[in-house]
Amino acid sequence: MVGEVERTDYAPQGTIMDDLRVLKAMWFGNIKGGSHQDQLESFYNKQAHLYDQYRHRMLHGRKPLMMKMPVQKGCVWVDLGGGTASNVEFFSKSVMTDWFDKVYVVDLTPSLAKVAKKRVADNKWGGKVEIILGDATDPKLEGLPPSGSCDVVSISYAVTMIPNWKDVLQNAYRLLKPGGHICVCDFTLDAKSQWSASKKFWKYLFSTDHIYLNEEHITTLQTMFEEKHLEVSYGTFPYVPRLLKCPYYAFIGMKK
Incomplete structure (x- = not known):
């Protein structure tokens, strides 16, 4: 449609050897550390450079969320x-245009932030895209834009990994201007149609990697924001029988 920001279907390709390295890190990695940051780093540091090639085939909510994310010219x-x-x-074809005024990417994990900084340099996004290493729940995190100044805040597959997850939603609410949009996708539990045994299976399996599925995520978003879009579906995982599917959601809401 004329007048809309240009979007790209991002689908990086990897090799079987890349996948094996990621699977080794996921299945046999020893998550350790006293802080949440240390635990994340111990999990990702051996797979950060291969993260995207593998994860885009299991994080099914990202594409529909990014394809529907509201963007206006001058977007923060x-x-x-x-x-x-x-x-x-x-948004690789439009991020350096007047569609975006500034993009901030915040993450707590040094190895992932390092990959992000390399991506910015490789794509020559400097000046428009800023990488901030820090806690997404911290309203005083240095480098964040002022309260009430942002058009869009997104959180993709991070809420389930944040122990104090309500704080990251509060931080998003604080950052957004009235009429701004929050865009969230993540794994979930399907209250309507998922079998009890399936809920218990996925909840336990994800918890072994410090990922905590919670039905309250969606209901809390619906309470905090005016719902504009919600889809709940089921996705597969690489090298896992296709009958084993986990529910995920993509939510877009507006700050009232």
């Missing part, structure tokens, strides 16, 4: 828990 966008800045790739 904050991507909380943005990892390697791969979400910016969906």
